[in-house]
Amino acid sequence: MMMPSGPRPDDGHDKEFMNTLAKGLAVLSAFGKQRPAMTLSDAAAVANLSRATARRVLRTLARLGYVVQDGRAFSLTPRVLELGFAYLSGQDWIDRALPMMKEVSEQLGESCSGSILQGVEIVYVARVPARRIMSTALAVGSRLPAFHTSLGRAQLGYLDGAEIWRRLRSVPIEPYTPYTITDMQALFDRVRADRAQGFSIVDEELEQGLRSIAVPVLDRTGQAVGAINLSGPAENPIVSVRFPHKGSHIEQPMRISRRSNFTGGHDGTNDQGGGRKNGRCNSR
Secondary structure: OOOOOOOOOOOOOOOOOOHHHHHHHHHHHHOOOOOOEEEHHHHHHHOOOOHHHHHHHHHHHHHHOOEEEEOOEEEEOHHHHHHHHHHHOOOHHHHHHHHHHHHHHHHHOOEEEEEEEEOOEEEEEEEEOOOOOOOOOOOOOOEEEHHHOHHHHHHHOOOOHHHHHHHHHOOOOOOOOOOOOOOHHHHHHHHHHHHHHOOEEEEOOOOOOEEEEEEEEEOOOOOEEEEEEEEEEOOOOOOOOOOOOOOOOOHHHHHHHHHHOOOOOOOOOOOOOOOEEOOEEOOO
16 A cells, blocks of 8 residues: 655745654654664665654653663654544544444444545544455555545545646556556546546446445535545445445435534435446446
């Protein structure tokens, strides 16, 4: 999967930009599941900094309580959770959605998740897993490629066309499965079509055997601040590739979305699916 791009020093055009802060955040962002601990040399290489700069950054972070040193290795402390919690606590829609997500997951026996869009990735901010999930374990904070997930496409459609193209061209398009849409124009068209119909279904594009359906969560201006999905085995009729009619299971995430929105949402009745691209149903 793609790794998130951390902060990078400014090119000098913005006089208000603090390169020192950017360097510190770049080191902090370099820690993760694949790098739970790093030496000074590791941090310098990953964050593209000199050893002297990386040393100052790590010593500062240690003094502030965000990293701890054990011999030559540095690792994060629980204090970094304060940064993430500060964001989550300001997202009221997550608190409103979670009880309904748990209810829907229990009723249907499938996973229900919430995410936000960050660049060309989605970040999970709520997760109610079923017993069978993706082969890659997902939890709050996990990232996936936005253009190949229903949660991502449900939000990407609220960007203007130029911004969608900018993000699309900024990331390599990988064929995760034989069904992954890899043509850029087809991906752009899919994102715009999903916006028009008010939901997104991704059918085995990220992982074979997995299908998901997502709807956006909107703010007071009608812009997407997040998305909610249902996901499960492709053979399960609960997550159907045919756009469900009124009263079907699409109504479950739609109901959560409407109650989580600041202004309400789509009613889920506008079926614009149909057709095929890359050999798959065009209702992803």
